[in-house]
Amino acid sequence: MKKLLFLVVAALVVLAACSGGKEKVTVGVASNDTKAWEKVKELAKDKDIDLEIKQFSDYNVPNKALSDGDIDMNAFQHFAFLNEYKKSHKNAKISAASTTVLAPLGIYSDKIKDIKNVKNGAKVIVPNDVSNQARSLKLLEAAGLIKLDKGFGLTGSIKDIKDNPKHLKIKAVDAQQTARALSDVDLSVINNGVASKAGLDPKKDPLFQEKTSSKAVEPYINVIAINDKDKDNKTYKEIIKLYHSKEAQKALKEDTKDGEKSVDLSQQEIKEIEQRLAK
Incomplete structure (x- = not known):
């Protein structure tokens, strides 16, 4: 019994030494x-x-x-x-x-150099989680591409788009896919961290970006x-x-x-x- 107790105490001492406290x-x-x-x-x-x-x-x-x-x-x-x-x-x-x-959330493209040159029927992807999907749609609205319902809030979705004059084909995907699928679409709304991990420059590469000085952000x-x-x-x-x-x-x-x-x-x-x- 004494030997067992000694071994337990010794083990605890070793563990304490390894953790350095x-x-x-x-x-x-x-x-x-x-x-x-x-x-x-x-x-x-x-x-x-x-x-x-x-x-x-x-x-x-x-x-x-x-x-x-x-x-x-x-x-x-x-x-x-x-x-x-x-x-x-x-x-x-x-x-x-x-x-x-x-x-800041940004709109990126491998195919378009100016947000004003988005073509009719362009393929667009946005993050699919509730908060970032709404945020992305607000950014597309700020860029002049769509119009949202008057009561659009922090949980709005694609179904709340009021006007889509360019008939954009907007699809919500996993946030990580917004960068991976960039070459497959015309526009992608990408979270800053996801963009950086994909090798994009979140300060220089976006065609359009959120204004960080706005109270709305x-x-x-x-x-x-x-x-x-x-x-x-x-x-x-x-x-x-x-x-x-x-x-x-x-x-x-x-x-x-x-x-x-x-x-x-x-x-x-x-x-x-x-x-x-x-x-």
């Missing part, structure tokens, strides 16, 4: 600012935090992983996406703990989400602080080719946006 935290990402998070991971070591970065290729997975406790925080979505997720998953108790970037500011029960977790707050450090922001700027606008809203501002969207 660091607290392990896992963040789920599916965006383009991976290098920023790698810098955060590097900086976190000095704070005795072992940060693991878990990559997701499907936007539908990171929030479930967070709710299920498979990860501790995620950074891949904007306010509108999170709001829609919470509406369709009533048991999900997750919220925005901080903001990260505003990644507030719902599309990206966030760091955590479970509500962890809102006072000091370690998570430290990680968020490191994300907004000069070192991490420099890495972000280089990684995204300066195609994203860094955003650091106060807790009050975050709360106000969440409350407006929840109505």
Whole structure:
């Protein structure tokens, strides 16, 4: 019995030595600012935090992983996406703990050089998730290609197009496919991070892009989400602080080719946006 107890204690000592006493935290990402998070991971070591970065290729997975406790925080979505997720998953108790970037949505093409030269019957693809589909259609409207119903909101879809003078053939596909299928269509509305991962320059390549100075883009500011029960977790707050450090922001700027606008809203501002969207 004494020998068994000795072996157990010895094993615990070895494990403690291997971990170096660091607290392990896992963040789920599916965006383009991976290098920023790698810098955060590097900086976190000095704070005795072992940060693991878990990559997701499907936007539908990171929030479930967070709710299920498979990860501790995620950074891949904007306010509108999170709001829609919470509406369709009533048991999900997750919220925005901080903001990260505003990644402008863009209209791309391999075949057209000017948005004014879009031909009749052109094939167009947009992301199929609820919030980004509505956002994409608003961008097509802003570009003068379609007109939407007067009451079109954050959850509008293709069926809410009021006028389509060029008879565009608009199809909603998985967000990751919007870049992969670019050569097969005339126009593709692509999320900033997806575009960058596909080798596109989100600052120079779009034929038309969202205006980041507009109040209307507030719902599309990206966030760091955590479970509500962890809102006072000091370690998570430290990680968020490191994300907004000069070192991490420099890495972000280089990684995204300066195609994203860094955003650091106060807790009050975050709360106000969440409350407006929840109505």
